Amino acid sequence: MHIKKNILDDAKFSGFHVRLTIYSSGGPFLDGYILSIIAIAFIQITPQLHLNTxxxxxxxxxxxxxxxxxxxxxxxxxKFGRQLMYTLDFILLIVASILQFFVxxxxxxxxxxxxxGISVGADxxxxxxxxxxxxxKKQRGAMLGVTLVAYYIGSTVAYIVGQLMLRIGPDAWRWILASSAVPAIILVLLRMGTPESPRWLLQKGxxxxxxxxxxxxxxxxxxxxDLAVPGTPSGQTSYFRLFGPGYLKRTLYVGLFYMAAVAPLFAMLTFGPQMLASYHLFQGAAGYGAAIISALFLVGCIPALFLVNRMGRRLMIIVSFAGMTVGVLLLGLFPRGPLALILLGFVVYAMFSGGPxxxxxxxxxxxxxTEVRGTAVGIxxxxxxFGAVFGTYLFPWGLSRFGIGPTMLVAAAVTFGGFIVCVLLAPETTNKSLYAASRPSRPGRRNKNPAP
Structure with missing residues (x-):
């Protein structure tokens, strides 16, 4: 079937796209901020609340x-639209941020x-x-990639802000945790007036x-x-479609590579200061050290933003997982140094993590x-x-029981698993329209009324 130009896929990049990218990056920014700020707060929380591992x-x-x-x-x-919950979820986040002050x-x-976490996950x-x-379509990779850059900006800012706020005193951790309300309030105000997706509106008739x-x-x-797509409603929103013919392989691919990428990463970011202490790095200022590591992850995303179209989605993510595995392996094999190898491990892992x-x-x-896009992102x-929770929960236990070396070797095994998943399952969608990229894998299961 011949598809003519679509105003959404072929539009010129404009100020509207810049603003929407910034507003949409708010959730990842706060995700990085919230997950990382706790690492600094733990310095005071652990003794004050008498926390065990x-x-x-x-x-x-x-x-x-x-x-x-x-x-x-x-x-x-x-089911109900992108715009409806676009602001409401951040209001919940603001309330929860402030409540942390009083625990x-x-x-x-x-x-x-x-x-x-529920409010961030919903966003x-x-x-x-x-x-x-x-x-x-030409900017889609970069625009969505920028949202992950925002995650590392949030993480880096959190470590710096947290380290500086420790000077407040023994109860600084309360102010540190509540500080996430500030960017959330700003983002709620910025997001007001954002239009609903015309693809979703058209899909709903x-x-x-x-x-x-x-x-x-x-x-x-x-x-x-100008949408160049049939205007009749397409298939129903359903969790089962993600696990049926045509989409099961895609669901497994995204879910598994995503899990392999974030399980060790989130553990490192959440317990960054403790991990650096195990390597005897940045003694007394681990928050700044963790900020440097987070900044390395941020820098690693920048080449990927340019390579995602030039190298292609499939090749980039396969090469990235291979490089990440090498980086974590160095951290596991040489926990006592030399220092150059430890730093090299961090740099290699951070730089190659940009692809995933x-x-x-x-x-x-x-x-x-369109009719299951939000559902797919959520699932x-x-x-x-699921993997990140277990990785973060087990990381401090692994450090205390087995030490940093074996713990990082387990992380290397997880990362290598992501490499295998990508080799076996990664498709290629570079330079395809959103309509063409989202077509089912099996020709026999095509929608009669495809989603816009």
Whole structure:
């Protein structure tokens, strides 16, 4: 079937796209901030709340558990729209951030950070689906990749802010944790007035509203004819579609590579200062050391933003996982140095992690159609956080029982598993329209009314 030009896929990159990318990056920024700021707060929380390794692991993993739960909200994003929850989830985040200031026990902190994670997890399918559905195809990889750059910006800022705020005094951890409310309030104000996705509106049969959004964003001459896709509603929103013929392989690919990428990564970011202490690095200023490592992850994303189109999605992620495995392997094999090898391990792992980072939200948004796009982002996020929760929970236990070397060797095995998944399952969607990239894998299962 011949597909003519689509105004969304072929639009010129504009100020609207820049603003939408910034607003949609708010969730990942806060994810990085919230998951990393706890690492600095632990310096004071652990003795004040008398936390053992079990409670440290549970609190460290609590936001990840919440993200796992929040990922299921992707279904409601597909049912009721991207715009509806685009602001509401951050209001919940603001309230939970402030409540952290008043906790008195470990279980209270665990519960509140669980709620924080739910709000962040809910934002992933909302914001990334909206961004993907407005993105021109030539800029889609970079626009969605920038959201992961925002994660590492949030993480780096958190370590620096947390280290500076420790000077407040013995109760500084309360202010440190509550500080996530500040960027959340700013983002709520910025997001007001963001339009609904015309692809989603059209898929729901709301043609007049879809055309109104097109005119608002692209000018008064824009019309539904510019979408170049049949305007009838397509398939139903359903979790089962992700595990049926045509999409099961894609669901497994995204969920498993995502899990292999974030399981060791989140553990390192959450317990960065403790990990650096095991390597005898940045003694007395581990927060700044963790900020440097987070900044390395940020730098690693930048080449991937350019290579995602030039090298191609499949080759880039395979090469990236191979490089990440080598980096973590160095950290596991040489826990006592020499220092040059330890630093090389961190640098190699961080620089090659850019490929999977860029693909984590690009892949599910490209590989699934409009009616299940938010659901797919949510479910694959859930799969990834399942591994991340266990990795973060077990990391402090592994450090205390086996030491840094064996713990990092386990992380290397997980990363190598991601390499195998990508070799066996990774598809190629470079330079395809969103419509073409999201077509089912099996020709025999095509939708009669494909999603816009």
């Amino acid at each position: 079990t409670w440290s692991g549970l609190i460290g993993a609590s936001a990840l558990i919440g993200i796992f739960i929040g990922g299921f909200m992707g279904y409601f994003t597909d 008195q026990t470990g279980w209270e902190l665990f519960l509140i950070r669980l709620i924080l 992933y399918p909302i914001a990334t689906s909206l961004l993907a559905e407005f993105s021109p 709301r043609q007049a509203e879809a055309e109104q959004v097109l005119k608002q964003v692209y000018g008064p001459s824009a019309s539904l004819d 980072n860029v693909m984590e939200w690009l892949a599910p948004n490209e590989l699934f159609p 694959t996020t859930c799969i990834s956080r």
